[in-house]
Amino acid sequence: MDVEAMRTFVAVAETGQFQAAADQLGISQQAVSKRIATLEKHLEVTLLVRTPRGSRMSLDGQVFLPHAKKVLTTVEQAEQAVRPGSRPLRVDVLNRRIAPAQAVYRCYRSHPEMNLDAVTLSKENAAQATRAVLDGAVDASFRALPAGQVPAGISAERLLDAPLELLVGPGHPLADAPWVRPADLAGHRIWIPGIRPGTEWAAFYQALSEAFGLSIDALGPNFGDEALMDALADSASLATLVGSGDRYLWPQAHDLRRIPLHDPTPIYPHVLLSRAGDQHPVLTALRDHLRTSGPRTPDDVWAPDWVDR
Template sequence: MDVEALRTFVAVAGSGQFQAAADELGISQQAVSKRIAALERQLGATLLVRTPRGSRPSTDGQVLLPHAKRVLAAVEQAEQAVRPGSRPLRVDVLNRRISPAQAVYRFYRSRPGTDLDAVTLSEENAAQAAQAVLEGSVDASFRALPADQVPAGISTERLLDAPLELLVGPGHPLAGAHRATPADLAGHRIWVPGIRPGTEWAAFYQALSETFGLSIDALGPHFGDEALMDALADSASLATLVGSGDRYLWPQAHDLRRIPLHDPTPVYPHVLLFRSGDRHPVLTALREHLRSTRPRTPHDVWVPDWVAR
């Protein structure tokens, strides 16, 4: 059934005049007549009775009228549900401790009351997350997606580079360093538990290892971030890598040290994926916020050459 024909019928029934309905709908009186005639043919019933004073619903028209109004109300609700800005923006931040989550949180703090949901698709790799964006499960996702894996219909913008830092306990040989180079890490065991094969972060750490000759592994069970902090505090040889904007907490007695890396500065590139042409106002505001607040990029940045821009 033609929704516009139903809308026209309701307008005529309400005003009692074809011309008044035409003015309300922004169409010609002839178009109103054609829509009503087509609807009557489809239903096999006369819906309006012409009188010297205009038109009024026939008996069949009176039966149809409340149903038509409910249909139009349902259509309006459906349109409103997907209209840009009518629902919260759903952003996949990957992990609530790391830079994307902190950046989205700062955006929310700068705009209290913004209609926003931060979610984690932590079991998905970058390609699967891009598909979730494409299908509408989420509106945007922060991922280090290879350029050749960006599907049609997805736009990318590299908005958040997270410089890496070495995290060590007080007994580690590099614990007293104020800065370190990637070359300084050669020969030290770097433990990054939880790396899963096939994920973008696995590809990132593999590229980092191969480029600088590092020993990065994920051997052993991962009992969570707190257990990792405990292991670092108790070890004179173990280290891990974290982003400079990542938020990790540990007991003061652990005395862990965050050591910035430079010459070059390895950064984890969080690329924002979103549907091409998405007009959600919160997405636009988030992108503008990230552009205006991101730290100045170090002059000696290193990223894998496969990362989408």
């Protein structure tokens, strides 16, 4: 059924004049007559009866009017639901503890009127997350995606570089160092249980290992962040790597140490992926926030060769 024809019928029914309905809708009187005729032909009934003073509804028209109004209200609600800014912006932050989630949260704190929803596609790799953006399952995703792998229809902007830090327990040989070089980590076991084959972060840590001769592994079961913090606190040899903007919590008695890495500083490059041409106002605000308030990184940084500079 033609929604515009139904809208025209309601306008004529409420104004009582074809010309008044035409003026209200911004169309010609001829167009109004044509739409009404099309609607009546579709329904196989007469809805409006012309009179010397304008028009009046037939009995069928009187029955049809309240239903037509309900349909138009539903159509308006459906259109409003998907207009830019009318629904929450769905952003994949990968993990609620790491830098992208914290950056989105700070953006929201700065603009609490924002309508957004942070989700975690933690089991998907960059290619799968990109497909989720293209399919509309999410509006945006933070991923370390090489420029050559960005598909058509996706806008990609590197907006958040997370400098890496060493996280160790108080008994670790490097626990009291003010900062360390990546090369100083050679010979130390670095355990990152969240690494999964086929993910972009697995490729990142593989490149980091090869660049500085490091021993990075994900051996053993992953019992979560709390278990990792417990293991670090109890070990004099175990270490892990975290982003400087990541938010991990542990008991004060663990006395864990976050040690910056310099000379050079490895950075994890978070690229914001979204559908090309997406005009959602919260997405625009998020981009602007990241461009102006992202963490400052040293001049001497390291990133994998496949990262878009």
